[in-house]
Amino acid sequence: MKTTKLAILAILIFSCSTKPKYDVLILNGTIYDGSGGKPYQADIGISGDRIVEIGKLDRKSSEEVIDATGMAVSPGFIDMHTHLEPIMELPMMESMLRQGVTFALGGPDGGGPWPFGEYLDSLESFPLGINVGYLTGHNSIRKEVMGMEDRKPSPEELEKMESMVSSAMDAGAFGISTGLKYLPGTFSEVEEVIALSKKAAEKGGIYTSHLREEGLGLLAAVREAVSISKEADIPVVLTHHKAIGVKMWGASKLTLAIVDSARSQGLNILIDQYPYAASHTGISVLIPSWALEGNKFAERVQDPALKDSIKSGIVFNILNDRGGSDLRRIQFSKVEWQPDLEGKTLHDWALESGLEPSVENGAELVIKAQLNGGTGTIFHAMDEQDVENIMKHPVTMIGSDGRLSKPGDGHPHPRAYGTFPRVLGVYVREKKLIPLETAIYKMTGLSAKSLGLKNRGEIAVGKIADITIFDPGKVIDQATFSDPHQYPLGIEYVIVNGIPAVESQALTGKTSGKVIRKNRQ
Template identity: 55%
Template sequence: MNNLKFRLIIPLSFLLFLGQYTKAQDYDLIIRNGTVYNGLGDKPRIQDIGINQDKIVKLGDLTDKTAVTNIDANFKAVTPGFIDTHAHIENIRQLPTAESAMRQGVSLLIGGADGGGPDDFPSYVDKVSELKLGVNVGYQVGHNSVRERVLGTENRNPSEEELLQMQELVAQAMNHGAFGLSTGLTYVPGTYSETEEVIALAKVATKHGGFYSSHIRDESLGLIEAVSETIEIAEKADITVVLSHHKALGAGMWGASEKTLKMVDSANAAGLDVRLDQYPYTASSTGISALIPSWARAGGSDKFKDRLQDKKLRDSIEKGILYNIIHVRVGDELERLQFRKFDWKPELQGKTMVDWLEMENLEPTPANAVNLIIQAQKNGGAQMIYHVMHGEDVNRIMKHPKTMIASDGKLSQPGENHPHPRSYGSFPRVLGVYARDKKVLSLSEAIKKMTSMPADLLGLHNRGRIMEGCVADLVIFDPEKIKDMATFEEPHQYPLGIETVIINGQISLEGSELTGTTAGKLITSKNIKL
């Protein structure tokens, strides 16, 4: 019996000793010797950061303090984690680590962009909350998803009862933590909606304290009218609006950002709240269906094929496609149409429309491209990269004080399809190319546009900034070495220069390698204090 007591006392004493040793540490984690950018646009300061659990608890000189884990930042930049308010994360269940985002320094992704996302919002996000997430995730509710659930892809206005059903779906999503309502008014079926329908749904988001973001109805020849519509929605729904991935698309509209930004300024001067987001590239990405008149796609794929059998309708469809190629998108320069994802002809991924025409022994003319586009759509469609923007518009929009940085990227992994390089490089590209090299922004301004500004849009005032009491979502990077490596030719390349990513106080990427920690959370408008 005495021997048994002796054996029990020793382990207990050892545990007590370990407990005293752990308590003797001042912090769980200290980041030492960092050049700290607080995310508010202020000049950086050399500081240490003391972290306990998932919170920043002390800033200053912590030389005489101890921690369980210490990181020497060696005077490199320490910033809040980047917040991507416009991301395509439909495949989050397949890629819950979100490595392509984390390696850019992203700590929070907001899905449901461009009117997309789940049509059964509560059920979907509940399942996301059960995943072992690498980064934090939140959602908007998508107008297109809601409309399709009630009306399918019909080209008509909803009845009064159907509009009430749509409003109820938006309300359910907002009650379940959606941050706002998104639209994709250039996409089926959102393109069939009138402005008043969008206003009616946006008012539901307003009631719940949400915001409204929109892939506007037209980013090309109808750009001015589409921006005007968005401002009208801001006024009539009394809601904060975001012009998603703002751009002037097509050579005929290059320079139009001067006018659209003046419209934004005038709206804000009149007391509205109009903001923008942007990715740092001169190429967009969307389906090949963007080249096909929207009326021809009403009712789905079978209806589209039926219309092609009608000689007059087919003639109208072909003329519409030709018009869109020449006047809305690329003119005669078909090499500006690049295939990103093409299940029917995967050998064309990364190639251009010129390559396909040459494979078919056809002259590379817009007229010859029309029939190939119809074939592609009949066989499941394709995702394209459209090289149709001008660098001066990109610079001008980026400089605007209301512009945030957002990727519009899809979660990606090496070897899968041929993504737009924004999926791997958006945030490092702004920091390296546009801030350091081109001096379009200062480094402090660039960081603010990807941290506190999007956090404030979401109402997450304890994220997106480095302050005592804020959540410890942090990035350490080398301002001299940070560089996006992904290109349009070789997109599957992670950026350089990002050394450490901390999610909710946990080191998730260290020495440019993932640690295996999955500290991400589902963030909703209902748990914003977490």
């Protein structure tokens, strides 16, 4: 019997009606859209990498359905300050992905990759768990042109560095980062930084800065950053903003007043922050910069007079800066030459060495550590009230300052695993410091706007489907300073470019992250 035209038409209609309308359908969730506005109940339909519909969609068909009953549905979190150096060994970026992060900004503190474009080109061949973008680093560029020399650049050298910044911007950099506390950036004068920042500004970039000082010189360093914003006409982010050292506790009130004053004059000054009262960097931060210039530290400590000056500078920094005036506040995170020190403090090391745990003996051990290749170090030298003051400020975003980590490797700062869930669990739910919609805005919409991420950081039709779904009553960090290798709780689903990467707190194994370039979105 021949099939009639009417029967064929019926079959086609039936086939079309049964074809799933969406690739992913999120039902029954409470949507926090990333704007800072009040949440609302709705379903979300995703096709490909885009949000295509928001509304009452429970009768629509989908390849995959996520029941988000009782959960918050947020844009994927944007990490404004990340150390992605191990990315080619850890392309899944699980320590960040499990926090709900879908975009991470690398190349901070002046340490961006070089050659910039070649690095991003090579990274595109890796199966990335989340999206990444990069800043170009002042320290990397200066070192390439001038080595570790403590001097002004010649006109030719400055021109070369300016050209390198422009080249990186053309290759997709989101801006320029500086690490003016670190070598060789600490040797630069503000005029050099302004000249390079102008090149980033010409192509829509931002400037982020590990300030020249975060301890006793903090206020002057914030004012320097403001002057760079004004002279280079560039948005400035005071990155991982903090007040270091007992003598500076409470100084956040003054730094935030400087930010407010600058913004009232039309300058675009922003902040990012991690939610911990402890920082992390190399132990060399306790050593006077001049002692490290030209990689001649080992030679200088052989000279008794120079060694006395170096030791005196370290003692000063232990008492007044990151040392927090107590050897117990200086904790080792990574010690390749003596791994048994990881997790222990400078106080512990002194006792194990048969030394009185005095500041002077601590300084001797800092010298020993540097001669052996240095250490990764956690400095418990901040005040919780400053952390809270900074977090409440309306232009503060969230950045982990975490390094990509995997369980069992060293003793990292817990921020590597817990930054975003800690904000949600501790500062929103437990302390009620800020409302949930405000916290999410600081993690998503505000960050996307500052970076010029036009299609991310917001839940809206047409936007890219980077989405994090979490339980607001359970979300919490588990990583601690004594036991850091612990993933958070309550981050139930993470969707990257429309593809679920985390489902029911477990990795799916799908890698849909991309290298995002500022001027090629």
